[in-house]
Amino acid sequence: MSYLYKEMQNEDYAILNSKLKSRDSIDILRFAHETYGKNLVYACSFGAEAMVMLDLLSKVQKDAQILFLDTDFHFKETYDLIEKVKQRYPHMKIKLAKSSLTPEEQENQFGAKLWLTNPDQCCQIRKLDVLEREMAPFDAWLSGLRREQSPTRANTEFINQDNRFKKVKICPLIHWTEEEIWMYIELHRLPYNPLHDQHYPSIGCTYCTKPVMPGQDNRSGRWQGNQKTECGLHAPTKGEK
Template identity: 60%
Template structure:
């Protein structure tokens, strides 16, 4: 069976996930790299799940390709974390992917503070299009989605047909709970974004991310003034 987006049928996805359903995250990653090799990339946001996945990936493929969507609007703490990760895992190929236009060019073309008026348009310019261009160079990509994160992610499989990017999306952490993520981080003394200690469970761009009160949904701090909890990367 050729594992490519164009040739895999729905039955193929069912069959692959049936084969992997009793595997743990490391085994899923081993399968993914054995299957796709250098045509597999991890699109990492450097959140808590990202730190776990980076550590697991480093045990399977030390020189794995990792891309970060540098929107130009991230917190200083996020950029600092990336530098710490580079020092801890020097063999990983970490690439910061930036939009085609600068913040100044975006303001000139679309108006100031586009994220306040049309966050979907801002996400498309600074996240979706750059990732689309990047993923076109690979057969498959890795994501840190977990089923418990939100209703829209509850049915995520280990291997998913990604209509949005016409790719194959591998999600090794689907069964992990938030508690297990943090247990792993603490146990292995992994670096993580210090904003997590300030009530930011989900961290995106600085302008569109706020701290979350106790008891609130972990993604309620993202685009809090809009009916929006996803940037669009994981829809379709």
């Protein structure tokens, strides 16, 4: 059968995930590559999970297409890490995609510090709109979501119906624990963002990311002072569980 978003029904996703449930992450990446080929993109955050995903992906698809949502507000450490990744995986096609609005244009239109006054709108402009634009040519995208990261991600499957972007979303790392992620990074001596060593388990924009103290939820450092815990890329949409 065809594994295109527009042709698959809910039961097709259930059947496919049932067939793949005993497979490992490399098998899922092989399935993704064999099924979608050049119509597959990895929306990469360059967090700890991303380092594992990139290394696994390099074993399956050396010239994989990587998309980073460059909000113009990321930490210097994040940009430095991207350069290291480019050197380690020279065949990967890494694109830094930006909003059509510069930070100055955004401030002129919506006021200063939109990330404080309306963080959802800021994410919409600098992330969601950009991802929708950049993913238009693709049929499926990879994500490094893990089930244990947060309650909103606990039901993530290997193959997911993404109603927001009208794509198939593939998540090969759903069963990995945080300990396993770091064991892999250490074993393979992968580069990673040094902010992880400074109590930043989840790293986004400078204005919306704070360190997390021991015992706190890993997502609690994002958008502190708001009920917001997701930028919207992975939030369930109507009709999704």
